[in-house]
Amino acid sequence: MNTISHCQLIGTGTAGLCFVIALVNKVKQAQGPKKLKYQALLDSLIAIEGNHQSGGVLDSYQINANTDADEIVSCLLDETPFSDLRDYYLQQPEAHQPLITLPKVGKLMLKPITNIITSLLGDNLLLDTKVTHVEISKNECKSYGSNNQLLARSQKMVLCCGGREDLLKDLLPWRQKTVFTGPFLQMKDASLLPHQQGSILIVGSSHSSFSAAWRLLNDPVLSSYAKGREIIMLQRNPLVKLRCTPEFAHQNQLPFDAIDDVCPVNGLVYRNAGLRKDAKALYLQIKKGTEKRVRLEPMAAISDAKYLLDDAALVVQCTGFRANLPKISLNGVTQKVRQRSNFGELSDIKSGRSIPNLFGFGLGIQIIPEGDYRGEKSFNGSSDGVLPYPNAVAPVIIDQLIHD
Numbered sequence: 001m002n003t004i005s006h007c008q009l010i011g012t013g014t015a016g017l018c019f020v021i022a023l024v025n026k027v028k029q030a031q032g033p034k035k036l037k038y039q040a041l042l043d044s045l046i047a048i049e050g051n052h053q054s055g056g057v058l059d060s061y062q063i064n065a066n067t068d069a070d071e072i073v074s075c076l077l078d079e080t081p082f083s084d085l086r087d088y089y090l091q092q093p094e095a096h097q098p099l100i101t102l103p104k105v106g107k108l109m110l111k112p113i114t115n116i117i118t119s120l121l122g123d124n125l126l127l128d129t130k131v132t133h134v135e136i137s138k139n140e141c142k143s144y145g146s147n148n149q150l151l152a153r154s155q156k157m158v159l160c161c162g163g164r165e166d167l168l169k170d171l172l173p174w175r176q177k178t179v180f181t182g183p184f185l186q187m188k189d190a191s192l193l194p195h196q197q198g199s200i201l202i203v204g205s206s207h208s209s210f211s212a213a214w215r216l217l218n219d220p221v222l223s224s225y226a227k228g229r230e231i232i233m234l235q236r237n238p239l240v241k242l243r244c245t246p247e248f249a250h251q252n253q254l255p256f257d258a259i260d261d262v263c264p265v266n267g268l269v270y271r272n273a274g275l276r277k278d279a280k281a282l283y284l285q286i287k288k289g290t291e292k293r294v295r296l297e298p299m300a301a302i303s304d305a306k307y308l309l310d311d312a313a314l315v316v317q318c319t320g321f322r323a324n325l326p327k328i329s330l331n332g333v334t335q336k337v338r339q340r341s342n343f344g345e346l347s348d349i350k351s352g353r354s355i356p357n358l359f360g361f362g363l364g365i366q367i368i369p370e371g372d373y374r375g376e377k378s379f380n381g382s383s384d385g386v387l388p389y390p391n392a393v394a395p396v397i398i399d400q401l402i403h404d
Helices: 015-028 032-044 083-091 102-124 169-177 183-188 207-218 220-226 246-251 277-289 304-312 390-399
Strands: 004-010 046-048 133-136 141-144 150-159 178-180 201-205 233-234 294-298 312-317 327-329 345-347 354-362
Touching: 004 015, 004 141, 015 032, 015 102, 015 390, 032 133, 046 102, 046 150, 083 102, 133 150, 133 354, 150 390, 169 178, 169 294, 169 304, 169 312, 178 183, 183 207, 183 312, 201 207, 201 304, 207 220, 207 233, 207 277, 233 304, 277 294, 304 312, 327 354, 354 390
Parallel strands: 004 046, 004 150, 133 327, 150 354, 178 312, 201 233, 201 312, 233 294
Antiparallel strands: 133 141, 141 150, 345 354
């Protein structure tokens, strides 16, 4: 492949799709020379996806969305290839309910968006093509496949490769009965779980931890497995945060700082860091004692929980994701990429220097966007999902891509 395109997009899961949506929005909103630059970037974009189709696995998660159903399409603008789909989606009864399942979001929106983007990219979308190695030099980015074949060349590159979960070293002795968050939340058959007697131990007290507990209590696929078993959540962080109004926090005796923990845009406490929807409701039920099947167990370290791990029939590890990046080399030197970024730039841990012309976002790459999606000052996590990606994260990267 001798042609050098402007940019390669590696991965077309949720983050990759949001990148294309954000680029389409840039074309729509810009004027003059900038509009031409955005259009040229879109026209020449090479997208490479390792799976048979784009779209990722978000719609395989057997839980409700933690975002209001109508907000999910807030990034789809008028007079774009997505506007008719947005209008159709908003006409559906499910879009106006307090909760909508992720499989339903997939059916009504994600799969149709995938089809639109597949048509939009045409021959520039390479499916069933896994990128295993990326080589960066001063003026060129090259992607290689599993047999070390050159896939594409470009001036710049964006990695949207999704996240992976690695087993914690402290859980190695119990690895045979440990499952990760992703597979557990996608599971449709409880017969795959270990059936010896014992409790269910969820490691973590994050949003995904409460989503896992919610499935065990409410999803018929897993509730029969959980029946009669104690569900214990190892709470490593002493404070469980909820997204709520200051009035709600005061009424429910939830501590917060009126300056650092309140979003200046919408006035919500822990707008980004707090539990939402089903996870929030479950925590409040546990806290008030109305849900007695789940117990929060404060634990400074996993090593302190050996007796609980021994007694458990199942351990669910809910401790976050790492970016699932290919091997990356700069001028022949392998780079160990830092998993935190300010504006989507990727940097080497050892040298601390940014890797030129290489950007990335998605699960495992910790980015806190500026502007309306910054949230509370105290938030130091990562803004992930179908709201921040196309509205706040991808646009900043795209603006860097069009700079010469």
